[in-house]
Amino acid sequence: MLAYNSQTLDNLEIKEAAEKALRKDCISAATYKAIETAHPVNFYTPNPIIKVGLFILTTIIVSFSLGLLTLMLLEAIKNESGFAGLCIFAGLACYGALELFIREKKLFRAGVDDALLWSALGLICSSAFITNHPSVETVLGLVFITTFVATLRFADMVVASVCYLAFLGLIFNIAVKLGPAAKIITPFLIMGISLAVYIAAKKIAAYHFSRHYHHCLTAISVLSLLTLYLAGNYFVVRELSDAMFDLQLKEGESIPGALFFWIYTVVIPVVYLYLGIRHKNAVLLRTGMILLAAIVFTIRYYHSVMPLETAMTLGGLVLTVAAWALIRYLKEPKHGFTYEESEDPSLADKLRLESLIIAQTYTPGAQPAGNDMQYGGGSGGGGGASGDY
Amino acid sequence: MNQKIFEKLHAENLVNDTELAAVKTAKAQELFSLHWEIKTLLYLGVLLLSGGLGILIYKNIDTIGHQVILLIIGVICAGCFSYCIRKKAPFSWAKVSSPNAFFDYALLLGCLTFITFIGYLQFQYTAFGTAYGLATFIPLAVLTLSAYYFDHLGVLSMAVTNLAAWLGIAVTPFQVLSANDFGSERIIYTGIFLGAFLIALAFISTTKNLKKHFAFTYQNFGAHIIFIALIAAMCVFDVSWLIFGLGLAGVVYFILQQAFRDRSFYFVLISVLYGYIGFSIVVVRSLVAIDDIGALYLGLLYFIGSAIGVIVLLINLNKKIKHASI
Numbered sequence: 120m121l122a123y124n125s126q127t128l129d130n131l132e133i134k135e136a137a138e139k140a141l142r143k144d145c146i147s148a149a150t151y152k153a154i155e156t157a158h159p160v161n162f163y164t165p166n167p168i169i170k171v172g173l174f175i176l177t178t179i180i181v182s183f184s185l186g187l188l189t190l191m192l193l194e195a196i197k198n199e200s201g202f203a204g205l206c207i208f209a210g211l212a213c214y215g216a217l218e219l220f221i222r223e224k225k226l227f228r229a230g231v232d233d234a235l236l237w238s239a240l241g242l243i244c245s246s247a248f249i250t251n252h253p254s255v256e257t258v259l260g261l262v263f264i265t266t267f268v269a270t271l272r273f274a275d276m277v278v279a280s281v282c283y284l285a286f287l288g289l290i291f292n293i294a295v296k297l298g299p300a301a302k303i304i305t306p307f308l309i310m311g312i313s314l315a316v317y318i319a320a321k322k323i324a325a326y327h328f329s330r331h332y333h334h335c336l337t338a339i340s341v342l343s344l345l346t347l348y349l350a351g352n353y354f355v356v357r358e359l360s361d362a363m364f365d366l367q368l369k370e371g372e373s374i375p376g377a378l379f380f381w382i383y384t385v386v387i388p389v390v391y392l393y394l395g396i397r398h399k400n401a402v403l404l405r406t407g408m409i410l411l412a413a414i415v416f417t418i419r420y421y422h423s424v425m426p427l428e429t430a431m432t433l434g435g436l437v438l439t440v441a442a443w444a445l446i447r448y449l450k451e452p453k454h455g456f457t458y459e460e461s462e463d464p465s466l467a468d469k470l471r472l473e474s475l476i477i478a479q480t481y482t483p484g485a486q487p488a489g490n491d492m493q494y495g496g497g498s499g500g501g502g503g504a505s506g507d508y
Numbered sequence: 509m510n511q512k513i514f515e516k517l518h519a520e521n522l523v524n525d526t527e528l529a530a531v532k533t534a535k536a537q538e539l540f541s542l543h544w545e546i547k548t549l550l551y552l553g554v555l556l557l558s559g560g561l562g563i564l565i566y567k568n569i570d571t572i573g574h575q576v577i578l579l580i581i582g583v584i585c586a587g588c589f590s591y592c593i594r595k596k597a598p599f600s601w602a603k604v605s606s607p608n609a610f611f612d613y614a615l616l617l618g619c620l621t622f623i624t625f626i627g628y629l630q631f632q633y634t635a636f637g638t639a640y641g642l643a644t645f646i647p648l649a650v651l652t653l654s655a656y657y658f659d660h661l662g663v664l665s666m667a668v669t670n671l672a673a674w675l676g677i678a679v680t681p682f683q684v685l686s687a688n689d690f691g692s693e694r695i696i697y698t699g700i701f702l703g704a705f706l707i708a709l710a711f712i713s714t715t716k717n718l719k720k721h722f723a724f725t726y727q728n729f730g731a732h733i734i735f736i737a738l739i740a741a742m743c744v745f746d747v748s749w750l751i752f753g754l755g756l757a758g759v760v761y762f763i764l765q766q767a768f769r770d771r772s773f774y775f776v777l778i779s780v781l782y783g784y785i786g787f788s789i790v791v792v793r794s795l796v797a798i799d800d801i802g803a804l805y806l807g808l809l810y811f812i813g814s815a816i817g818v819i820v821l822l823i824n825l826n827k828k829i830k831h832a833s834i
Contacts, residue, residue: 431560
């Protein structure tokens with residue numbers, strides 16, 4: 120099923136665990152060397168930065184090859200279906216190259232293979248668009264099937280995410296067409312499927328055979344938690360039903376069962392947070408944090424509780440004080456939580472991402488040097504009276 | 509850490525008893541880190557707070573009065589800076605780590621409010637007269653001083669952005685291409701000058717050991733801006749474009765040298781990619797001069813072949829720097 124050698128993937132996991140143990144001084148360097156020789160990893164995985172470069176360059180090769188092919192076959196391709204055929208051919212060629220590189224060159228998450236995988240999927244799926252304008256269900260079905268097969272074969276987490284979303288989209292599109300009952304059941308159907316997928320992902324992750332799909336399952340659990348919430352979020356349900364079933368809701372008008380959806384909107388993120396903290400589950404915790412913002416957005420969209428600036432100031436104050444209090448509270452680790460950074464230096468750290476984000480959110484308006492206009496849009500004024508929009 | 513793996517390795521006699529025990533204790537003591545979650549909350553809080561206060565002041569300007577507003581901003585700014593001065597570790601040209609997480613954000617808030625303060629003063633009272641450069645130069649000076657004095661990379665990035673704005677270009681990551689008109693000669697020359705200046709600063713901070721860890725930020729902004737300006741020059745100028753191409757080759761060589769010395773994959777990658785773009789411009793401009801359908805085929809073949817070549821090059825460079833830092 121998997122394109123990669125299962126034994127080597129196991130060895131890779133062992134090597135990574137051993138590296139971590141070495142960094143923590145749990146094992147000696149000699150032991151590490153012994154483990155490395157006993158469990159060799161012959162994959163080719165370049166540095167993550169070089170990987171980005173390889174990805175870009177492979178995409179360039181694929182697109183120019185497609186251009187060259189089109190140009191050479193310009194006479195033979197008479198209509199749209201000719202070009203669709205060419206796309207399928209090019210997609211299959213990408214797939215063939217991908218299989219070849221993985222088998223012969225042992226590429227593993229090397230940028231080249233990722234680019235080939237995405238090109239193959241993109242070309243094959245887009246061929247459906249080019250000919251005879253298919254229905255949404257056909258396209259989603261095609262995307263679902265191709266990404267599902269690709270996920271099983273290459274265990275790529277982004278492909279797995281696309282697969283899940285295509286599946287959900289397919290269900291949604293079919294459910295909406297079910298007639299008058301659709302209005303009521305669609306949100307619950309999506310909620311049910313999301314919950315089922317989340318539980319299934321957790322159950323599958325516990326089995327030994329799924330160990331190489333670990334990242335895919337994490338990605339799917341995050342997405343299923345998000346869709347579980349969004350399916351019952353008041354804003355999403357109201358606006359989507361309005362658009363899908365042509366309810367022509369006026370401003371201030373509500374959907375049936377509004378109270379349930381309002382409670383759902385507010386309670387679920389808190390449940391996620393609670394469960395995340397209780398089980399020390401980073402997925403639940405971070406999803407809950409993001410969804411807290413969704414609560415604020417949903418409420419503010421329908422009810423202007425207070426003017427925006429007051430809400431911003433109060434919210435900012437609460438967040439800052441809460442963060443400050445948490446830092447004080449966790450000065451000494453409590454209940455297994457700590458404020459200390461985990462010791463693995465991340466890529467974001469090395470690229471000084473934080474300072475770049477600060478520079479991005481702070482924008483001094485570029486003004487030509489020596490311009491003779493009244494100063495007012497320069498460094499301070501540019502951000503209004505706040506300096507950092 | 510995965511305990512099962514080590515139990516298996518223990519069974520294979522690769523890990524001895526004490527090491528297995530050490531792994532087990534480490535696993536038992538492993539803590540759940542909330543570092544990034546709390547930091548995000550804090551940053552969002554600071555952003556919302558300063559943004560909200562900004563609008564609040566703006567909307568109530570008639571009732572509050574300018575002096576009061578200036579006073580409020582001034583008090584916040586002074587409060588932040590005095591907190592930072594009290595808490596800071598003694599100055600050194602080496603890296604000084606911040607005393608606590610709150611310190612970084614207090615400094616950030618202080619710097620932001622200071623810029624607002626100066627801008628407000630100038631806008632409302634024209635305090636710096638018509639020497640408009642001065643009103644941008646003072647924040648620049650204060651930001652630079654704070655970055656060095658308190659050792660803060662975020663403030664340093666703000667200072668670099670401000671320097672660029674003072675010269676008339678935007679260098680924030682998402683605006684460097686959209687907000688600048690690289691068709692204009694003046695912007696191109698400014699970009700080349702600014703880039704060279706920043707790269708020189710990076711060089712000085714590494715060789716003279718003056719806040720060595722600032723070198724990455726300088727080099728990062730400098731390299732991107734000079735590369736983009738040179739490539740723009742190669743596209744825009746009709747006669748002298750090849751000279752700028754030679755200049756680009758020189759800069760690529762210099763940055764590559766530096767990158768090998770620091771073993772930085774990041775700078776290897778960007779100089780190779782920018783160099784590749786420059787070289788491709790030379791090829792495309794010559795092919796356009798041929799003006800024939802055959803040239804189009806040649807061009808497509810060139811891109812396929814050259815991209816393969818660059819991939820092989822990158823893979824070889826990757827092997828050359830085995831144990832890289834970035």
